[in-house]
Amino acid sequence: MGLKDIARLTDLFVEGTEVVLQDDPTEPMLLWANKLNSFEAEEARRDGQAARSRVVLALKEIGSAESDTFEAALTSFTAEQLVQELLGAKNSERFIDAIDSVQRDKDWAERLSIVQRRGDAITAEEAALIAKIDDEYAAEVDERIANARSQEERDLARFGLEELQEKYREAWRNQRGMAAFTREYNKTRLYFSIRVCSAKRSPSGGWDHGHCGGHRKRVLDDRDEVVSLPEGLLDLLLRVSQDVNVDRREARFLAGTPSSSASSAPPSEAVESTASTPEETSPELATTSS
Ligand SMILES: [Zn+2]
DSSP, X not given: OOHHHHHHHXXXXXXXXXXXXXXXXXXXXXXXXXXXXXXXXXXXXXXXXXXXHHHHHHHHHTOOHHHHHHHHHHTTOOHHHHHHHHHHHTHHHHHHHHHHHHHHOHHHHHHHHHHHTOOSSOOHHHHHHHHHHHHHHHHHHHHHHHHHHHHHHHHHTTSOHHHHHHHHHHHHHHHHHHHHHXXXXXXXXXXXXXXXXXXXXXXXXXXXXXTSGGGOXXXXXXXXXXXXXXXXXXXXXXXXXXXXXXXXXXXXXXXTOOOSOOOOOGGGGGSOOOOSSHHHHOTTGGGTTO
């Protein structure tokens, strides 16, 4: 069986969800957000990584007006402020590492598999067990995050001002790179994900996708069309396509992620804080479920 055949088979089992733009009984308007298959996810990731490398290298080798502003602000940070900013810049990464480490932990494997293999018909006791495991999982992740942060803080305390400045400069470049990653990754993701949907209201409630042809037809002709979508629609599609592509457990934690460092360092407005979701700083997370 060739790659193409496997891709076709994969497509058959790809899930997705409808996006209702206009819930009109006679003339409903819908789109379909398809879950990316592994080839599409890989391509989106490659597009993102290429953009990230370009941006980071250009900032390092050439600089920009933005990096001049950054350099000017950098001189007003104290060492302690730099440590706090550096810790803040790693919030998302630390969060993802904590989830990874719990999921790789043998002691957790059995408990997590109970949650992941939950069926629809579960007893009240099973539901209570699952809720308990969910809570313990969240507490465990929080504890690992706190431990990692303290360790990082101790490590950073050993550096002098200039070394901290250089570390922060590097973190800032990476952050700009991640923003570029997210832009390009999202473009490719939506290009693949958004499909034509002609569902009608089903008499039994819900939507009848019987005439959608398996949602194989893409709405966008190329990646660059993504940027010309109206902002509200773009936000909606990004949100839905994220939900489709990230599994339930991760989604729960995505929602609860601290969005940035809570540091009050004065010039921090010159240095944008960390991205608002781990997905934006981690190319890996968004695709772990595909
Ligand atoms: Zn449909």
